Amino acid sequence: MLEDIKAVKMMGLEVVLSDIITRCRKVELGASKRFRKLLVGVVMPSSVSVDLSPYAVFLVYTIIAVAKHDAQILTAQAFTTLSLISILTTPLMSFIQSLPTVTQSIGCFDWIQSYCLRERSSEFLPTHTKSEFLIDGGIELSQVSRAIKAPRRSVSCDQFVPFQNTFISWTAESSPVVHDLTLSIPTGKIVMEVGSVGCGKSVLLRTIMGQTQIDRGTVYRAPEKIAYCPLDPWIINSSIQDNITGWTPLDRKWYELTISACGLEDDISKFPQGSMHIAGSSGIALSGGQNSEWLLRAQSTLGSPM
Structure with missing residues (x-):
């Protein structure tokens, strides 16, 4: 919103977006209410224990001394007792207060693990997928290592990216967004991709770069560099x-x-x-x-x- 604040003001959407942000903030606070209660329940006992431990110890000592008719306590004993209480309660407080941080760290590691276990998009699209689509004179391979580059041309020289009965989805878990696509992109030609909003233009481009999931069919891309210019430019903080x-x-x-x-x-x-x-x-x-x-x-x- 901050990046497009000029457009927001020109269209008079300040009040509308303010209401949306307020509702989202309320939802966020409601979702975090349980965590905040748990945080208070953890931090308060740890902090209170440090402050109340000396009083509790001397109260117990007083009760025992009165019961045994021995009310004498030396200064050295009192200061030694306070030192022992501090030595025992400070690590305990640190341990209790670190429990939420440890829990958050475990959650972060789970996110990192799920990201690392995601299927990586290969540098070159495979010459075949689940369906059989062999080129005359070709040899079918079960798996192609990423480090081994495919031949410079295994298809007709006038085809840069051929699709054969291809079903494409964004991820392995999602349903296909492009169904039964058969297409050949010629080499050395200017090709325009035209269509309505949401018809799959971006999916097709990202499939050529190997950033989507091929459910069925075949896609072959020659192992050559492809320059891609997205709608949102990525500018680094450099010259x-x-x-x-x-x-x-x-x-x-x-x-x-x-x-x-x-x-x-x-x-x-x-x-x-x-x-x-x-x-x-x-x-x-x-x-x-x-x-x-x-x-x-x-x-x-x-x-x-x-």
Whole structure:
């Protein structure tokens, strides 16, 4: 909301969003009420025990002394008793107060474990999946190691990404969002993906990059670099040049050619440090249009075939 506060004010949605945030905050507080009660129940006894232990010990001593008609207590005994109480109660208080933190740590480890156990998307899509789709003269393999790159071309040279009766879903647990897709994307052509909202355009693009789950059918992608420009640009807190080139070695000639071809000389010349101007976290030092432009230039500078 804070990133789009200008649009919120232009559309007059301040009151509506304020009500939504208030309701969400109430739900959050209601959900955390049980945890806060448990936290108070843990912290209060540990803190009270440190403060009340000396009184309780001397009260018990007084009762015993009165019962035995021995009311004498020396100063050395009193201070020794207080020291022993402090030595015993301080670790106990620390242990009790650390229990919620330990519980939270265990929960964090569970989240980390579930993330690490997620199925990783491979660098190259497999040449076959659950259904059989063999190319003439090919050899069927049960599993392809990620470290071994697939052949440069195992399909027709005029096909870059062929789909054959493919069912695609976002994750292994979700239902397919694309059903029985048969498609061939030609090599060396400009291809436009056009469709209504929610028809699966983003799913298709992410499938080409290997970021979705193939339930049935076959998808083959040639083992070549693919440049992808998402709707929300990712800008690192570094110079414009670093955002354009990424982690690829800087080719000064190609870099200047890209800047010239994209018409960015005027924009870059307005910055005091030129290409070394810091874009800021999430591109805060750039305008919205410049954010998208830098990312587009970054993909084109990589020189990817697709």
